[in-house]
Amino acid sequence: MRRLFSALLSLLCLLSWLPAAHAQQSNLQADDGVLVLGRVSDDPKAHYDQLKPLLDYVIPRMASVGIRSGRILMARDPQQMASYLRRGRVDWINETAGNAAILEQRGVAHAFLITEREGAVRYHTVFFVRRDSPIQTLKDLAGHSIAFQNPYSTSAYFLPAAQLLSDGLALELLLSPMDKPASDRVGYVFARTELNITTWVHKRLVDVGVLSNLDWINPTRMPPTFAQDFRVIGRTPDVPRALMLTRTGLAPNVQARLQEVLMEAARDPDAGEALRRFMKTAHFVPITDTDKQVLQQLGRDVRRVNTEVE
Known part of the structure; x- marks a missing residue:
């Protein structure tokens, strides 16, 4: 009787677990095909208005790699954004060179494009x-x-x-x-x-x-x-003005298509308003080997500032 009672109890536990497991699997499937654009923000409403037009432009052009919808997720500081990237809650972001170097050092993201802002690709x-x-x-x-x-x-x-x-x-x-x-x-x-x-x-x-x-x-x-x-x-010295980054682990075909869409945007009249509202961006350019070396040095500099100053 004890063995029968134990077997029945195990069966009940299994039956109670199955709906939850099915719901979890359904949620995972529902999240497939969603591309999340992130931003570190102290003014979420203003920054949402900057990001949304670019997201609306990009998402329809990502269908060939399985992207069907997009979302925006704000972080209060770079530390929270690093957590979002590590957990896969954010897929791509635009950041300054210093914060980009920090995220690359932590292994949670990597830069793939430079953003022109205010007529400049690099600044000092x-x-x-x-x-x-x-x-x-x-x-x-x-x-x-x-x-x-x-x-x-x-x-x-x-x-x-x-x-x-x-x-x-x-x-x-x-x-x-x-x-x-x-x-x-x-x-x-x-x-x-x-x-x-x-x-x-x-x-x-x-x-x-x-x-x-x-x-x-x-x-x-x-x-x-x-x-x-x-x-x-x-x-x-000069550093890149701003950078586009994707999270570590994002599917290579998704990143490749995202890079293609963003680089083509400057030649697409339909992208004009989205780029203008995205911090007055004119176009995106590929990262050179020199830029990568600059970011690596900046990463070392940021680490030194954090250690010796803060």
Whole structure:
């Protein structure tokens, strides 16, 4: 009787498991053919409006590789996006060079196209001071303060911080723009926006500011009345402006077709509005071997900044 009771109990457990297993399998099948576009965002609504037209353009052109629909998934920071990519919840993203290098280092994604933004495929950082500043070169920055933008910015944090470390300078976080660093260190603060950076330098709250060369000539970020009082004291090497990445493990035929669709978009009149709304993108270009080397070096620089600065 005990053996019979045990057998009946096992049968009941099996029968209760089968519907759940069938539902799980149905969900997996329902997810097949869905391509998910991701974005790290602090303003999901605005960024959704940027991404949706491009997604709507791409998805119908992916039918030949089994893609039938698309979704958008936002992450609050690069760490959450890395988790989404690792778990297969996001298939492709557009990122700055610094964050792209981080994701490649973690093995969760790889870059396959460069995105042109604001008329540029590559860009760099410029360091600037007031014209009456005693600072002449980056070597003079010890004992002075610098304004970065935020901890995720390529041109206004990773690139300039790595450049200063390469020049043998040590950095320390200041409590505020009013705080002063040790005489043998460069003090830094995060200003949050490009306009804040230029304003803080102009008002002498900090000694040095950093901007991309594109922001340097953008009057909404560098007011002309400020620019006439500034001079450039240094710059970083060029890096790709932005990159398209796919998650590790995405089917090769899906990535190949996605690359084909995106590269053809610049020649397709139907893609004009989608590209314009996608951060004013003009076209996508293949990554060269030089670009790959630059990203590898940037990855090492980002790791050094994370280790020695943060």
